[in-house]
Structures are given as C-alpha cells and as structure tokens.
Amino acid sequence: MITLDNVHKTFGTNAVLRGVNLSVAKGESLVIIGGSGTGKSITIKSVLGLVTPEHGTITVDGKNISNGDRDAFLARFGMLFQGGALFDSLPIWQNVAFRLLRGSLKRPKDEAREIAIEKLRRVGLKPDVADRFPAELSGGMQKRVGLARAIAAEPEIIFFDEPTTGLDPIMSGVINELIREIVVEMGATAMTITHDMTSVRAIADSVAMLHDGVIQWHGPVSEMDTADDPYLQQFIHGRAEGPIDAVR
Template sequence: MIKLDNVYKSFGNNHVLRGVDLEIQRGESMVVIGGSGTGKSVTLKSVLGLVTPDSGVITLDGEDVTKAERDAFLARFGMLFQGGALFDSLSIWENVAFRLLRGSLKRPKAEAREIAIEKLRRVGLKPEVADQFPSELSGGMQKRVGLARAIAAEPEIIFFDEPTTGLDPIMSGVINELIREIVVEMGATAMTITHDMTSVRAIADKVAMLHEGVIQWTGAVADMDTCGDPYVEQFIQGRAEGPIEAVR
C-alpha cells in the first residue's frame, strides 16, 4: 500500500503541495485528476524520490520511502513518462530491456532481447521495430515503447504520467485499453495522473481530485459523477464557471 501523509512541497514561493493525504491499496488503480500545475506530477515524483517533499511522510507497505534501500525500492516500480522519455542513443529493444541489461535484474543479452520483443508484442508493436531508434517512431509508438519498458521487469507498481497527452483520440483509446489490460493481467498497483476524463473512466478503480495542493475528493470511479463535490463536478464537466478559477 502507498500512503501519502500530509505531504508539503514548495519551489521558492510556489507552494505546490499543501498537505496531500492519499492512500492507494495493493492491486488498485488510482487516478489522480486535476488541472495543469496543480501538483499531480510532483505528487507522483515525490513517491519515487525524484522530488524530495519539504515535510510529510510517504510510505510503501508501511516503510518510509526515504529510508528504503533505493535499488530494491525502485525495482518494485515501473513508470510511463508523459513524453515517453526514451533514450535516444539506444535502440528500441535496448530501451525496453534497459533494466534487464544492467544492475541487479541483469540477464544475458539474448534473453533480455527476447523479453523486450515479447513486451513490444504485448503493447501491439511488431518485432521489426526492435532495432529501430526512438526518433524513427511516431508519438503513439513511442508511448507504447515507454509502456513496454515500464512493464519489462514485471513491477508490482506502475505509474503513468499523462499517458494520453499529445495522442489522437483513437490512439488514446488504444493506450487506455492497453494500460487497463496490463494492470489487470499483472495484478499491479497503478497510479495514473491525467486530466483526460476518457482515460479516467477507462483506467481507474478510484479517483482523487487534486486542487490547490490538497486532495479535494477521493472515491470510487463509479461515484465520481454523483459525488456532489463542486470541484469534481466542474472538472469532469469541463465548465469554466465554478470554484476552480479559470484564467481567461
């Protein structure tokens, strides 16, 4: 279980997180929604230790993440980055098998390549792309490769940072379906941040609404439309009027 307890984070005078409380149960798919600049990415990066909170405690299965043994801790995670974050200098299969080619999970090169090709197939990419480079692929294909890399080492927990940003609606639907299928089939715990409501409905078991640095509402995705929270209602209906100030 991942638990964030009263987490604060500021960058200079910009107080991004102002006491975030959030719990994600094992095997659950939690989607954090909220407008741009509300601290969704900072929340996610705080869990991974990419950003250090100013105060508050983040625990994984009861252990403070800042005190966990780093390699073992990170080995439990996979992450799909917003822009893919594929390594330009490496071929597609080397990107996917990155973790399997070095470190504690190192496998023989041929075996790592086989696993990479299998994961590429799982996300709908043909083995022929294995020897291509990221710059040769479209945005949607890069997202799929990023997804294949995130699941290559079969992590217990997968984070998805804006998985459909920049994709056309059909490709967004494909990526959403893939994420849902993979999370269910692996039995993984998932945390997704997005402002794409189609993604929310396709991926989430539970939803948390982040606004002004705090979780405004959290609950089951089925309850989202009828929760009565004015922030959530304004956000999911995409209205300019409401408690969330829209800059015109």
C-alpha cells in the same frame, strides 16, 4: 500499497503540496486529476523519492520510502513518461530492456532482448520493431514502446504520466485499453496522472482530485459523476464557471 500522510512540499514561496493525504490499495488503479500546476507530478515524484517533502510521511508497502536500499526500492516501480522519453540513440529493444541491461536487475544481453521482444508483442508491436530506432516510429508506436519498457521488469507499481497526450482519439483508446489490461493482468498497483476524462473512465478504479495543494475529492470512479463536490464537477465537465479560477 502507497500511503501519503500530510505531505507538504514547497518551492521557494510556492507551496505546491499543502497536506496531501492519500492511500492506494494493492492492485488498485488510482487516477489523479486536477488543473495544471496543482502538484500532480510532484506527488508522484515524492513517492519515487525524486523530491523530498518538508513535512509528512510516505510509505510503500508499509515501509517509509526514506529508509532502506534505494536500488531495491526503485526496482519495484515502472514508469510511462508523458513524452515517451525514449533514448534516440538506442534501438527499440534496448529502450525496452534498459533496466535489464544494468544495475540490480541486470540480465544477460540475449535474455534481455528476448524479454524486450515479448513485451513489445504484449503491447501489439511486431518483433521487427525491435531493431528500429525511435525516430522511425509514430507517436502511438513510441507510446507503446514506453509502455513495454514500463512493464519489462515486472514492477509491482506502475506510474503513468499523461499516457494519451499527443495521441488521436482512436490511439488514445487503444493505449487506455492496453493500460487497463496490463494492470489487471499483472496485478500491479497503478497511479496515473491525466487531464483526459476518457482515460479516467477507462483506467481508474478510484479517482483523486488534487486542488490547491490538497486532495479535494477521492472516491470510486463509479461515484465521480454523481458526487456533489463543486470543484470536481467543474473540472470533469470542463466548465468555465465555478469555484476553480479559470484564469490562473
């Protein structure tokens, strides 16, 4: 579904991506791991077309992302942002139905509200949440609202950016289970960025480690713990000693 072929991206003198090669099969849940500042977010932004690589090609479902109708292209994606990124001035149902109230996916207001309430139910929130505002919800509830918004338009591809950041271990487990259930239920292709190894084990079919601008290791999550790559082993076990410089 998604292929990156020798993708390079530089900001000034900082070469963030130095030849990323990666493929994600249709219906697969891929988790990208790696230290802060290694280019994980830039990789996702490159797929979305939010940043333009200087070199390499990116295809989605066999089509180059630089070609075709931009609105139709973006309509295929859903996104759960790291900080929730909810609109404080909008009630919850309008946050969830944001894409359904405008643009190429626009639906009648009553229909959009019904879809929003159904998606809120899917992530474990009651209908009375619909008319509340983000500030009235806990961090875990806000994360669920963000997940409901990500799936509201039934996307083929969903990106999750640090989905459990700021949550306690129990709520993190709930969000991980919801993500896994929803991705499987929808048959969606998923790409997740996370530092949380518990999330990796709960969400991933496959894992890619990004280090020094390239994919250091890529394989099934079931092979991650026994892989002989020293960079991967240092990262997943949180060791200070190893080939990755802990002071950067």
